[in-house]
Amino acid sequence: MTASGTSDRGIPRTGTVAVVGTGTMGQGIAQVALIAGHPVRLYDAAPGRAAQAADAIAARLDRLVAKGSLAAADRDAALGRLAAVDRLADLADTELAIEAILEELGAKQQLFTALETVVSDHCLLATNTSSLSVTAVAGALRRPGRLVGLHFFNPAPVLPLVEVVRGFATDRAAADRAYETVAAWGKTPVRCADTPGFIVNRIARPFYAEAFRVYEEGGAEPATIDAVLRESGGFRMGPFELTDLIGQDVNEAVTRSVWESLFHDPKFTPSLAQRRLVDAGLHGRKTGRGWYDHADGAPHPRPHTADPCDAPAKIALRGDLGPAAGLVPLIEEAGITLVREPVAEAGPGGFLALPDGTRLSLTDGSAATTDPFAPGIRFDLALDYRTATRIALAPSATADPLATAAATGLFQALGKQVSVVEDLPGMIVARTVAMLVDFAADAVARGVASAGDIDTAMRTGVNYPRGPLHWGDQLGAGWVRDVLKNLHDACPTGRYAPSQALIRRAATEGKLL
Structure with missing residues (x-):
């Protein structure tokens, strides 16, 4: 100096x-x-x-x-x-x-x-x-x-x-x-x-786009999606409330600009639902209404929250829960008997077996209804299962309502509110985080910025709870890749195809950061 x-x-x-x-x-x-x-x-x-x-x-x-x-x-x-x-x-x-x-x-x-x-x-x-x-x-x-x-x-x-x-x-x-x-x-x-969007406006696109897509596909209402991303994903604000604050016209213009500058890359496709808001002049707080009604005295919609249910007294753990392994000590601390069964009997991926045999598993990017072991119930990713205050559940189309109630009661016994959402591939938090990780890995590979600068930008520029590359390292590049591959199989438009950078990392489980 x-x-x-x-x-x-x-x-x-x-x-x-x-x-x-x-x-x-x-x-x-x-x-x-x-x-x-x-x-x-x-x-x-x-x-x-x-x-x-x-x-x-x-x-x-x-x-x-x-x-x-x-x-x-x-x-x-x-x-x-x-x-x-x-x-x-x-x-x-x-x-x-x-x-x-x-x-x-x-x-x-x-x-x-x-x-x-x-x-x-x-x-x-x-x-x-x-x-x-x-x-x-x-x-x-x-x-x-x-x-x-x-x-x-x-x-x-x-x-x-x-x-x-x-x-x-x-x-x-x-x-x-x-x-x-x-x-x-x-x-x-x-x-x-x-490069279009620089760091933040490029890598942040999935945070908005995936939430809007879940809404467009009937997965959940805005208030529920916002609550899940805040209370399970750890984000400071949900994408619907955040874009109402930013201005729907401003946020949609940035999304459209990046998409057009990248020659209509399907990964950056704008939201039709958001476009309708902009066309209608519903730009958020500055116009009094956007996704939400901001008029004086207007009630804020509440997220869907399941009624209290009884927790099962005993469940079985088969295999490894991967990024959801933090649930195991929470279950034991809650006084629920957890029987660990041999990994050889677990089949593909680990899961919790409810008393009636229904599989309760972390979403892997596919819908529960398409699981060959259905009927089953998926639960969403959390930033930290101990501190998360809400968990989303997605029962398969053939899941017994009593099994859904048991799964709900299980998470309620762990001190969580539960939002039951429609069975969409990747649910809410998992698909969002997987896309953020992939966008960040791809940006590093393309020379947009260093891994450290990308994580710093996303933490300090948009207050993400973790830098996406650090988050990817904690989840494992292979897990992120598999979530995206399953999403791509369910929606083969190119939007969810994992980047070559992520595929390379996953092949060796090299660190992203």
Whole structure:
């Protein structure tokens, strides 16, 4: 680190940062640079907009002082470094210019072409685009090597992640300089190649898409799917409530953009149900209704939760439960007699045998109804079976209701609420996590980003309970591959075909991370 507080390769703390485009994201980025100690200049093509943004930033800093998060003296010093300017020419001596204007390629190219005639050759140029190609934005420049993507997440002052995107023509030195600068600002930078969706918006697609597909296929209602992914999968929010927060129009546009940029790859196919919401103007909280009704006083739908049932006094364990092995001590702690039977009698895969002989097994990506040992009941994957508060069950079409009641009572005895859902391949959590793992493994193989940066991005950018590659290592690459192969057999569109990267890992059970 230098005396100015940045690394030798970053922008010095005394270097001026320009932010062009002063909407919510531009203001947030400007605030981050300002708090880090830089002089900051705001420019907006709309007359008076930059001055309004400076006033808004000042009000934000006042609120931080009122909450005790910022010293009054630091606020005063920061505001002394903030200036709104009316002309691009006023940015001539900046060392870093960050663009946060509308997501339109032509507009961005025009802006950077104009900036290039104003700033010095040493000035680093950055676009905050979340959906456009950094390579394409730089394509109109005389010196495209100095343009890099700096994708901040909203709200920029709060969320730590910044994707540092290196376009096809971006100089490594420029990407390193941007990375070191962002790190000096106290953010968590990750490096990634210029690919549709970058890291987060590429790898997160299955989190939404699989939930929407379960809903479209009649597997469960949104409130139940959200609850299962939260309370069993460990995700902070379910995909239906999260997209209502983000905005259905925004989330669907990102999905469509990635799908179209990847030449309609079936793995990224958008949801028809979500498209209908967008067409109807039901964009979520901002319009008062999306998947849920957000009007004042509107009741929030409750997830399907089974009524109390009696737990069996005794069950048998045949074989190894694999990723669900954590259930074994829970069953014993609950006082239920567990009889371990020889593995040789277990058949393919391990399972719990209910008193009437019905097989209760972790979903393997196939439907319980297609199991040759049916009638049976599947249960879903959990992040941690000890801490999970809800478990989903999917009985086969021929399962005895009394067996379903016994399975329900078993999990209730372990302290879990139970949601009985339709018998769909892969259920809810398992198919979602398997797809996330596969997308992440494929991204590493394609050079999108390193395994470590992908896991960091998914934990810090969208608050996943585990990085997908770390999660895949815990589940086992072979288990993930088999879940996807069974899903692919049930739905042979290419959507669930495991990637070659995952297949290679599973063949040797090599680590994904």
